[in-house]
Amino acid sequence: MLAWTIYISFLGVLALMLLPRDNARAARIVALLTAIVGCAIAFVGSIQLAQQGNVGEAATIVKTAWIPALGATYYLAADGISLVLVVLTGLAAIAGILFSWNVEKRTKEFFAFYLALIGGVYGVFLSFDVLLLFVFYELTIIPKYFLIARWGSTRKEYGAMKLALYSFVGSHLVLIGLIAAWVVARGQLGHPSLDLVVLSEQVRFPASFQHWVFPLVFIGFGILAGMWPFHTWAPTGHVAAPTAGSMLLAGVVMKLGAYGCLRVAMVMFPEGAREWQWAMAALAVIGIIYGAGVALVQRDFKFVIGYSSVSHMGFVLLGLATLNTIGLDGAVLQMFSHGIIAGLLFAVVGRMVYDRTHTRDFNDLEKMNLGKLLPFAGVTFTIAGVASMGLPGFSGFVAEFQVLIGAWQVFPKMTILAGVGIVVGVAYTLRALQKAFYSDTPTAAQDGHDHHDDHPLDPISGPERVGAVMLIAASLVIGLFPTLLMDWIEPCFKSALFARLLNGGGQ
Amino acid sequence: MNSGDYLQMLRLAAPETIVTVTMLLVLSADLTVLRGKSIAARFHCGALLSVLGCASAAIFAFTRHEQADLLNGILLVDPRTDFVKVAILALTIFTILISTSGKFTDHVGEYLSLILLGTIGLMFLVSAGDLLMIFVSLELASLALYILTAFNKRNEHSSEAALKYFLFGGMSAAFLLFGFSLLYGLSGSTNMTDIARSLAGKGLDPLLMVALVMTVIGFGFKVAAVPFHLWAPDAYEGAPTPSAAFIGAGSKVASFFILAKILAVGFAGTEGSAVAHGCIAGWTPVVAVIAALSMVLGNLTAIVQSSVKRLLAYSAIAHAGYMLLGVLSNTDASRSAMMFYVITYGVTVIGAFGVVAVVEEATGGDALKNFAGLSRRAPLLSLCLLVFLLSLGGIPPLAGFIGKFFLFSATVAADGNNLGLLWLVILAIAMSAVSFYYYLLVLKQAYVEDAAKDAPAIRVPVVTTLALVLLAALVILFGCAPSLLARFLV
Numbered sequence: 001m002l003a004w005t006i007y008i009s010f011l012g013v014l015a016l017m018l019l020p021r022d023n024a025r026a027a028r029i030v031a032l033l034t035a036i037v038g039c040a041i042a043f044v045g046s047i048q049l050a051q052q053g054n055v056g057e058a059a060t061i062v063k064t065a066w067i068p069a070l071g072a073t074y075y076l077a078a079d080g081i082s083l084v085l086v087v088l089t090g091l092a093a094i095a096g097i098l099f100s101w102n103v104e105k106r107t108k109e110f111f112a113f114y115l116a117l118i119g120g121v122y123g124v125f126l127s128f129d130v131l132l133l134f135v136f137y138e139l140t141i142i143p144k145y146f147l148i149a150r151w152g153s154t155r156k157e158y159g160a161m162k163l164a165l166y167s168f169v170g171s172h173l174v175l176i177g178l179i180a181a182w183v184v185a186r187g188q189l190g191h192p193s194l195d196l197v198v199l200s201e202q203v204r205f206p207a208s209f210q211h212w213v214f215p216l217v218f219i220g221f222g223i224l225a226g227m228w229p230f231h232t233w234a235p236t237g238h239v240a241a242p243t244a245g246s247m248l249l250a251g252v253v254m255k256l257g258a259y260g261c262l263r264v265a266m267v268m269f270p271e272g273a274r275e276w277q278w279a280m281a282a283l284a285v286i287g288i289i290y291g292a293g294v295a296l297v298q299r300d301f302k303f304v305i306g307y308s309s310v311s312h313m314g315f316v317l318l319g320l321a322t323l324n325t326i327g328l329d330g331a332v333l334q335m336f337s338h339g340i341i342a343g344l345l346f347a348v349v350g351r352m353v354y355d356r357t358h359t360r361d362f363n364d365l366e367k368m369n370l371g372k373l374l375p376f377a378g379v380t381f382t383i384a385g386v387a388s389m390g391l392p393g394f395s396g397f398v399a400e401f402q403v404l405i406g407a408w409q410v411f412p413k414m415t416i417l418a419g420v421g422i423v424v425g426v427a428y429t430l431r432a433l434q435k436a437f438y439s440d441t442p443t444a445a446q447d448g449h450d451h452h453d454d455h456p457l458d459p460i461s462g463p464e465r466v467g468a469v470m471l472i473a474a475s476l477v478i479g480l481f482p483t484l485l486m487d488w489i490e491p492c493f494k495s496a497l498f499a500r501l502l503n504g505g506g507q
Numbered sequence: 508m509n510s511g512d513y514l515q516m517l518r519l520a521a522p523e524t525i526v527t528v529t530m531l532l533v534l535s536a537d538l539t540v541l542r543g544k545s546i547a548a549r550f551h552c553g554a555l556l557s558v559l560g561c562a563s564a565a566i567f568a569f570t571r572h573e574q575a576d577l578l579n580g581i582l583l584v585d586p587r588t589d590f591v592k593v594a595i596l597a598l599t600i601f602t603i604l605i606s607t608s609g610k611f612t613d614h615v616g617e618y619l620s621l622i623l624l625g626t627i628g629l630m631f632l633v634s635a636g637d638l639l640m641i642f643v644s645l646e647l648a649s650l651a652l653y654i655l656t657a658f659n660k661r662n663e664h665s666s667e668a669a670l671k672y673f674l675f676g677g678m679s680a681a682f683l684l685f686g687f688s689l690l691y692g693l694s695g696s697t698n699m700t701d702i703a704r705s706l707a708g709k710g711l712d713p714l715l716m717v718a719l720v721m722t723v724i725g726f727g728f729k730v731a732a733v734p735f736h737l738w739a740p741d742a743y744e745g746a747p748t749p750s751a752a753f754i755g756a757g758s759k760v761a762s763f764f765i766l767a768k769i770l771a772v773g774f775a776g777t778e779g780s781a782v783a784h785g786c787i788a789g790w791t792p793v794v795a796v797i798a799a800l801s802m803v804l805g806n807l808t809a810i811v812q813s814s815v816k817r818l819l820a821y822s823a824i825a826h827a828g829y830m831l832l833g834v835l836s837n838t839d840a841s842r843s844a845m846m847f848y849v850i851t852y853g854v855t856v857i858g859a860f861g862v863v864a865v866v867e868e869a870t871g872g873d874a875l876k877n878f879a880g881l882s883r884r885a886p887l888l889s890l891c892l893l894v895f896l897l898s899l900g901g902i903p904p905l906a907g908f909i910g911k912f913f914l915f916s917a918t919v920a921a922d923g924n925n926l927g928l929l930w931l932v933i934l935a936i937a938m939s940a941v942s943f944y945y946y947l948l949v950l951k952q953a954y955v956e957d958a959a960k961d962a963p964a965i966r967v968p969v970v971t972t973l974a975l976v977l978l979a980a981l982v983i984l985f986g987c988a989p990s991l992l993a994r995f996l997v
Contacts, residue, residue: 067909067989069997070916109882131912135903142902145947149955157955165944172940176933179916180926187924 002045002126003061003076005038005086006136009093009119012038016112024107031111032097038118039090046083046488055080056491058128058197066132070182071192075129079495080488081262081332085125085255088339091474092251093118095343098467099351100244103151110151114244117143121252130178130264131194134171137256141167144245144253151242153354154300159240163249166223166233173220174260177213181268184209200267201496207271214272218265218280224257226313228287235294235306243350246302250309250342255335258316262331266320270501273323280321281407285414288314288421295428301353301360304432305345308388311421312338312396318418319403325493325502327406330399332489337395337478344384344471351464352377353436356457362435371437376460378437380468385429387475390422395478519577519584522564522592523630529560530623537616549615550607551970557619558600561626565596580636580698590995591633591764594850598757598857599626604974605861606749610868611659618658622753625651629761638687638697638773641765645683645729648758649676655750656742668745675728675738683725689718690773699773711777711788719774719790723797726766730759732831733800736824743820748867751816752860755823756853759830763849767834767842770794778837782927794835795931801828802938809945815863815873818945819856822899825942826852829935833914836921836928843996844913850992851898851906851985858978859895861971862888869965878949880958885965887972889953894979898986900946901939906985911939913993 012034019026049059061076078086096114103110120143123136141164148160178194185203186192193199205213223230234254238246266273273280291311298304316338319331352374354360371378387394390401400422407415478485493502517524533556541549568589575584603622612618628648635641653676657669691697693715694705706715727735743751770790779789786792805825812818830852833845863873865888870877881889898907915932922928967975985992 067993069990069993070912135908138903138908142897146954149951157951161944161947161951164947165940168943169940172936175912175915176929176936179912179919179932180929182916183920183926184924186920 001041001048001061002078002086004041005045005090005122006076006119006126008034008038008041009115009122012115013112013119016108016115019108021108024104027108027111028097028101031115032094034115035090035093035097035118038122039094042086042090042122046078046087049078049083050080050488054491055083055488056493056495058495058497061126066129069192070131070194071186072131072194073129074132075195076126076132077128078126079497080490080492081259082125083488084332084336084485085252085259086122088255088336089118089121089125089252091470092248092339092343095347095467095471096244096247096251098463098470099247099347100242101461101463102351102355103242103244105151110147110242113143113147114248117147117248117253121256124256125259128196129194130196130199133196133260133264134174134178137174137260138168138171140253140256141171144249147245148237148241152240152245153242154239155236156240159236163233163237166230170220170223170230170257173216173223174264177217177220177265180209180213181205196263196267197497200500205269205271210269210272211275214265214269215276215279217269218261218273218276221257221260221265222283222317224254225261225317226254226257226287226310227317228283228290228310228314231287231291231310234310235303238306238309238346239300239302243347243355246306246346246350247343250305250346251339254309254313255339258313258320258331258335261317262320262328266501267497273501277321277323278411281318281411281414284314284317284321285417285421286314287311287317288418289424292421292424292428296424296431299362301362301365301432301436302346302349304428305342305349308345308425308428309338309342311425312342312388314421315400315403315418318407318414322403322406322410323501324406324409325490326402327410328493328498328502329486329489330402330404330406333395333478333482333485334399334403336485337399337475340471340475340478341384341388341394341396344380344468344475345388347464347467347471348377348381348384352380352460362432365436366439369439373457374460376465376468380472381433381437383472385433387472387479389426389429393476393479395475395482398479398482516577516582519573519575519582522568522589522596523627525564525567526560526596526623526627526630529557529564530620530627532560533557533623534616534620537619541616546610546613546615547608550609553615553619554603554607554970557603557623560623561596561600561603565593568592568596576636580700581640582631582634583636584634587996588633591760591846592630594853595626595629595633595757595760598760598850598853599623599753601854601857601861601974601978602749602753602757605752605857605864605971606747607970608868608968609747609749609864611661611747614658618655621651621655621658625655625753626757629757632761632765635765636699638690638699638702641769642680642684642687645762645765646680648761649680649729652750652754652758655753656746658750659747662745664745665747666745668742672738672742675735679725679728679735682721682728686718686721686725689714689721693718699769702773703775707776711779715777716788719777720793722769723790723793726762726769727797729762730766730827730830731820731824732797732827733804733824736801736805739824740817740820743823744814744816744873748816748860748864751819752857755819755856755860759823759827760846760849760853763830763834763845767845770834771837771842780927781835781931782922782925783930785927791835791837794831798828798831798835799931799934801825801831802935803828806938806941809942812945813875815875815878815949816860818949819859819863822942822945823856825938826899829911829914829939832918832928832931832935836918838917838921839997841914841917841921843993844910844917846996847989847993848910848914851910851982854978854981854985855895855898855907858891858975858982859899861975861978862892862895865965865967865971875949875952878952879956880962881953881965884958884962885967888965888967888975891975891979892953893950894982896946896950898982900943902943904983904986906982906989909986909989913989
């Protein structure tokens with residue numbers, strides 16, 4: 001059933017292409033319906049699958065021969081980790097469409113690219129064949145590029161091209177690793193295979209091989225996860241993207257990278273992961289602190305959120321680097337949590353504020369007194385801000401807390417540094433909140449030369465309210481009842497797939 | 508030789524014969540019945556005839572399952588060569604379909620019959636097992652290609668390109684012939700298998716080395732590999748667009764097939780090795796150097812092109828570099844992968860040139876800026892362009908990606924678990940990441956930039972639309988279900 005999340009998205013693309021050119025309303029409705037159906041399938045399918053048996057083991061959805069010569073199969077399956085991310089994708093897809101209800105320029109093409117991206121993302125999270133995963137992974141690059149280059153703002157063509165090239169270079173690093181691994185695995189198995197389960201459970205890649213191939217594949221995926229120092233696409237890309245674009249980039253696309261690191265690089269090359277554990281952790285911690293520090297001094301509202309994404313993704317990578325159950329649990333939960341919260345933050349900045357004021361510069365925003373003009377936006381950003389800081393009760397707290405506990409067991413000193421990152425996180429969020437919404441500086445009206453009062457800002461529209469409430473609710477529910485997702489995530493790390501990674505080199 | 512032998516010869520060469528008859532029919536029909544009709548009508552009637560002829564030849568070749576060696580290597584027929592011929596015929600059909608709306612010439616019959624003549628040359632080339640036959644059929648195809656390049660008599664670039672192509676091609680033919688004559692002198696035979704047998708165990712003596720280098724140079728010109736590529740950008744740019752498509756697609760398939768055969772069969776025993784830490788002199792290191800140069804130079808030079816045809820020419824050079832990986836790996840798997848790659852590349856590149864031809868017709872040029880706003884002016888056309896260019900760039904799930912995966916994995920696997928050829932594959936993959944940039948530049952014009960305000964919608968001729976959509980569908984099909992094609996190439 002879950003496979004239909006992929007098909008329905010691409011069917012949506014087809015339906016959009018057949019629509020008449022100028023009917024923006026119909027395009028929106030088709031896109032929203034597709035996303036809702038996709039999300040519903042994701043929810044129902046996930047719950048069904050979770051009830052059927054042990055979510056720790058990958059449950060096969062489809063498995064048929066695809067390219068026998070390469071040993072590639074059309075193999076869709078899901079374990080608890082996939083389920084969490086599929087549900088996230090479903091939520092993010094709906095929210096993104098609600099927050100792009102005001103796209104008037106070539107609406108139909110916009111949503112066609114949007115749904116193609118969503119379909120690719122579902123595909124990555126459900127693929128258990130490495131080649132298939134790679135196919136879906138690369139499939140997401142093209143829609144991203146066009147969404148940003150065509151419908152973006154600030155230096156959109158630069159941001160889009162940078163993102164596309166970074167993604168492509170990253171995926172090509174992965175490709176080198178895959179081809180080398182395919183050859184070595186074929187030598188050991190006696191037949192070609194690209195099945196993730198076979199490659200990680202039956203093949204033992206020589207340590208000397210893992211030594212160089214692990215960093216290649218990990219960095220390849222890590223580029224998309226915003227790993228320092230390969231994160232520079234993220235702020236420019238996020239800033240240039242249209243609102244729905246940055247929501248998806250931060251919400252799910254960065255998760256693709258982190259998911260690839262975990263699912264492919266670490267599971268297939270566990271000895272390599274142990275060997276490079278410290279380097280991974282160091283890069284993650286640098287990312288956390290660097291992202292937070294840079295976010296603290298930005299003048300552009302969206303850049304603050306862009307760099308905060310780098311910082312928060314650092315926690316995911318730190319969680320991965322712990323190589324212990326609790327750290328990995330936290331990492332996966334953080335993927336979900338950051339997907340929701342970052343989506344919300346970008347929605348406030350891009351849709352609620354920028355589309356109305358046409359500026360994101362704090363100096364201008366300070367004068368507008370947005371807290372009064374757009375109270376809903378102010379409240380939403382406050383809630384999203386505290387969720388992002390990691391206030392207990394929201395999903396971010398549970399996730400980052402677990403990451404830190406896991407990291408403390410392995411590298412206490414670096415954990416303290418990561419804690420510093422959290423403090424800086426509080427600072428930049430409060431600074432942004434204060435400057436954008438609740439500033440004390442005299443408003444423009446009092447300055448004497450005001451042009452905003454002549455054109456009152458549009459009130460926050462219905463779709464925006466629905467989207468914001470939905471995302472806040474998701475973060476709250478998971479913050480208050482983390483077991484909802486933890487019951488899916490935890491069993492995964494007890495499964496045979498992760499045994500070699502977690503049991504320190506035994507069998 | 509009695510009459511039975513002639514009958515057998517006719518039977519074995521039936522596909523070629525059918526195409527020859529078609530060619531004569533097309534030519535005479537155009538000179539008699541169709542005289543005085545409009546150019547479009549002549550093109551459509553001629554194309555219909557040619558397509559029917561090529562299709563029946565292809566069906567004949569596809570359905571017979573014969574294995575024969577006529578006159579000691581003059582004509583080798585087996586299912587594999589037959590399938591390659593089918594592929595060449597299919598590419599010819601598509602080339603003809605995209606040329607039907609052309610306005611570059613009044614000599615419709617001659618144009619179509621030259622394409623068919625070139626096809627016949629390529630078909631014989633595929634079947635050749637003898638050096639003389641290789642040379643003769645290669646020249647037959649090349650002469651047709653020179654004239655096809657010059658066919659736009661109203662454009663002086665076309666003649667310039669053809670002259671350049673002809674001079675370079677003539678030189679390369681001389682190199683090739685010199686190499687072949689040395690081979691004959693060393694072995695006393697022109698049959699490839701006999702040559703290999705008589706050279707076996709003698710090692711790599713200097714004269715053989717010269718013969719080898721000459722042969723590689725000769726074919727290097729034909730497939731436009733660096734440093735023998737200088738004719739390609741000018742020829743692609745100056746030639747009428749369908750001719751450029753024919754040079755880039757059909758002739759590549761045959762040239763690579765025969766190049767791999769000569770090196771693997773004729774020079775068997777002098778492979779040497781191109782692995783990273785143990786290079787041994789032989790033909791693989793020679794090809795490796797050419798492949799590496801082609802990939803690097805082709806891709807880097809393509810970035811700065813402003814004419815899309817030149818861009819495609821440099822990308823063709825780069826692709827020739829990837830294809831050479833399949834030659835130098837020298838395993839059956841790598842040669843199958845290479846043929847898969849060359850055929851799907853042919854399909855893709857005809858499509859790309861087809862789009863360029865339409866845009867050129869409508870906007871008067873093939874510069875990048877002529878593609879601005881294409882997605883609004885001709886949505887279906889630009890969707891096809893998207894498919895073709897992304898496939899060339901190696902984006903899944905299109906044929907270009909699967910082709911690269913086949914080719915690169917076969918190359919790495921050629922050295923077993925030692926991964927000795929990985930350095931070439933790493934280079935190829937890095938360069939393919941570069942190539943993505945310039946394909947994206949073209950697509951950016953089509954999808955991101957706006958057309959000039961008063962630019963009208965582009966009307967795409969029906970036949971061209973049909974051909975392009977079919978080609979795009981093939982690119983997607985071979986990408987999603989590569990086994991459909993790959994199983995014939997094993």
